[in-house]
Structures are given as structure tokens and as C-alpha cells.
Amino acid sequence: MNLIEIDNLSVTFDTSDRVVRAVQGVSLSVARRESYGLVGESGSGKSTILRAICGLAPISGGTIRINGKPVPTPRGRAFSAQVQMVFQDPYASLHPRHTIDRTLSEPLAIHGLGNTDARVVKALTDVGLPPAFRFRFPHQLSGGQRQRVAIARALMLEPEILLLDEPTSALDASVQAETLNLLNRLRAERGLTFLMVSHDLAVIDHMCDRVLVMQHGRAVEELTREALAGAKMTTDYARTLFEASADRMLG
Template sequence: MLDIQNLSVVFGTGRLRVDAVKDVSFHVEPGASFGLVGESGSGKSTVLRAVCGLAPISGGRVMVNGQAVKSPRDKSFYRTAQMVFQDPYASLHPRHTVDRTLSEPLAIHGEKNAEARILEALREVGLGPSFRFRYPHQLSGGQRQRIAIARALILRPKILLLDEPTSALDASVQAEVLNLLDELRVRLGLTYVLVSHDLAVVAHLCDRLLVMRQGEAVEETTAAALRSGQAANEYTRALIQASQGFARDGVEPVLV
């Protein structure tokens, strides 16, 4: 469903040149959930932005559903792939109601039966019709992210690009949104690419993952290996150890 070969992303020139992504390759099968992990500045979010056209592709190839992506992206691309951003308050227009937010992509793509589609999208993310005419400031953080997910799903894409979709939420709300995403993937047959610095989130939602550092791919491994701490690369082992945090009385915590 998604095939990335030798992807490079460069910003600036000369002394201001920044190689944000360097020769990264991976592929994601249809219906799978793939994770990109690494510390801040490792280039994982830039990979997603390059796929959806928000960052320039300086080298390499990106194939989505068997087709090379065009620049700029056309409407057919956005019917196939959509992105959910990290901060739902920033990604939703503060002066647009939920109804307008969800109806806009339908209008752009000439879809009919907008009212039925909006109500269905709200129902899929666990929100009722009473949320339809609320503004973002009238919603909790978890409800805003559910609206952002509904907006991404309303065109029935095959791929969701998830850029740390729960990092701005409380721990209990994080669990609710993660369970919702897991349920939607199975029920709608979606393919996920999830970016996160939280290894527990990736281990919960993804089957395979790529560890990134300073724009480069360090190691591709599985969630099972991540949970058991079995990593081949020293940097990956250090990430796992850092994610476990503080242990009192010498009792080692377990990544869940």
C-alpha cells in the first residue's frame, strides 16, 4: 500500500542546508500498521509530511497504492491517503463548526449526501449528532482529536498518516483514542503509518516499526521484539531503556 525507497528531504542550501531525511526505505502492506519512532528531530514526522506533500522530496521514490505520487498532489491522492496531526486544536479551524470542518472535504471532492456522510463520520468516532454544530473550543482534547480523525476518514481513504495523534492528550484519553484507531483499522481495512516518540504507543498499535535517528533509518524491527527488549542496534536498546523510566528499589519496569 505504501512503498518508500531511498527517500531524502533537504531544507535550505549552502551553510543553511539541513538533511532532514537521509535515504530512508520501508514498505507497508495493505491493512497493516507501521510505526516510525525516534527522538525529537529524528525526521520521522518529516517522512509523513513528504508523503502527503507538505515537505519537498529531494530524492528517492514514494509509491502509494502502486502509483508514484505526483507533485503537487492531486485529488486522487487525498482520496487514498489522509493525515491526522499531533495537535487537534491547531489542526481545526477555530471559527468553523464541526459541520463545516467535515463538509469541506466533501465539497472539494464533489461528494453528495453530505449530511448523511457527516452523521456517519461522527458515529464512527463515537460522537453523536449533538457535536455537529459545536466549535473546537467547546470540545475536549479527546473530542477534538476524534473530529480530526472523522475529517480524515470522511473521504474513505485507504491510508491514514498519524503524526503523534495522542501526544497532546491525557493518559486516559490517549488509551481511548488508541483503541478507537485500532478498531477503525480493523473494521474499515485501513493502513496506518504512525509516528511517535512513545514506544508503548507504537507497541500497542503497530506490528512493525522503523527506528530513526538524525534523519537516518537505524533498525527495522517488530512490536514483539520491542516489548521484549530484543533489539539488534545499540541506539534502539537505549531508546527502550529510556522509555522504561525511573525504577524504584531496583525493580525493572516492563514496557506494555
């Protein structure tokens, strides 16, 4: 059985003057310990799929199953302990007036987990930050350090699944490399399953086993990593995206 199963998902936003069909009939499944990518241009619906999984966007049609069970509404604590999200913008995703210690302790308090001090120190060490950083505020950290804190926070409850929404697109090339290396190490060490959104085909190629190409809220084509690297795509749109990344190919 696949860990994540999305069947015919639609997400529709009904605003006062128009109806936005952000995701239309998308199906995908992700095996346990797999890393699965969603790629497409801005507005293609890729981030909306992640948001629908964790309850930040409405499921208008279709089903999302985690470990065989439809996700409950509201998602609740059991869901949070299993699925966590890392957002694109580490400047916006951490509370500016909470210390790192408070940010990392909060999920433990909500879930009634003890041994807070030791868990916070270990969480910081695991993402390559000095334990003394727990006494800092987000504005006292660099962008890369903040994204490490966001990853540490996502891992506090030891989830099986990380939803990664463009986790390195706000970071420079060298910090992106360090962050991708960190994510890959954590995935290997903890047997995590990734569902990762990116507009960067080379990042997806480096991180993912399979990728779904999306456009205008619909699935265009699913590719294995081998098919992507070997330019074996069958749709014009996937080929266009691939050819637009010509400067990011090996050799």
C-alpha cells in the same frame, strides 16, 4: 505488492544560512492493512517522512509509491481520497472559526460527494461523538473530542491509508487510551493501513506490527513487534531508547 513503498527518501530544507538534511536515504515498505510505526527523538525525521508523503515537505531524493504508483505533484484529489493525515495538535489542526459541520463537509464538497448531512452525522457517530456536535466550534470541544473530529475528518473520503503524526501526545493518559482504542477499532472495521509516528515506544508497541527506529534523519533499525517486546534489537541506539522506556514495560 506493498501499499506504501518508500525508497531511499531524502528531504532537504535549504534555508538562507544553512542546509538541513531532515531525512537521509530512508527506505521502508508497509503492506496493505499493516500498522507500521516510526519512532525516534525530536528532530529524527519521523514526522518529516509523513509530511513528504502528503506533499507538505519536499522530496529531494528517492521515491514514494502508493499502490505501486509514484505520488504525483501536486498530490491531487485521487491522492487525498486514498491517503489522509491526522496531526499531533488537535487545537491547531481544526479551523477555529469553522463549525465542525463545515470542517467535515469541506472534503465532500471538494470531491463532489453528495448526501452531506447523512455522511457528517455518520462520521461523528463513528468516532463516538454526538451528532449535535456538528453545530459547535472547536473551542467548544475538549482536546480528546477535537482529536476525534480530526480523525472523523480524515475518514470523510474513506481513505485506505491514515498517516498518524503523534495523534495522542497532546492528550492525557485516559483520553489517549480512548483514542488509541478508537483508531484500532476503525482500522479493524475498515481494513485501514496505518503509518504512525510516536516518540512513545509503548504506544508504538500497542499499535504497530513493525517499527522503524530513526535518529538524525536516518533509519537505525527495523523491528517487529515481537523483537521490540523481546528486547531483540541489535543497535545500541534502539537499545538505549528501549531501556529509557523501562517504566513502561509489562510486569
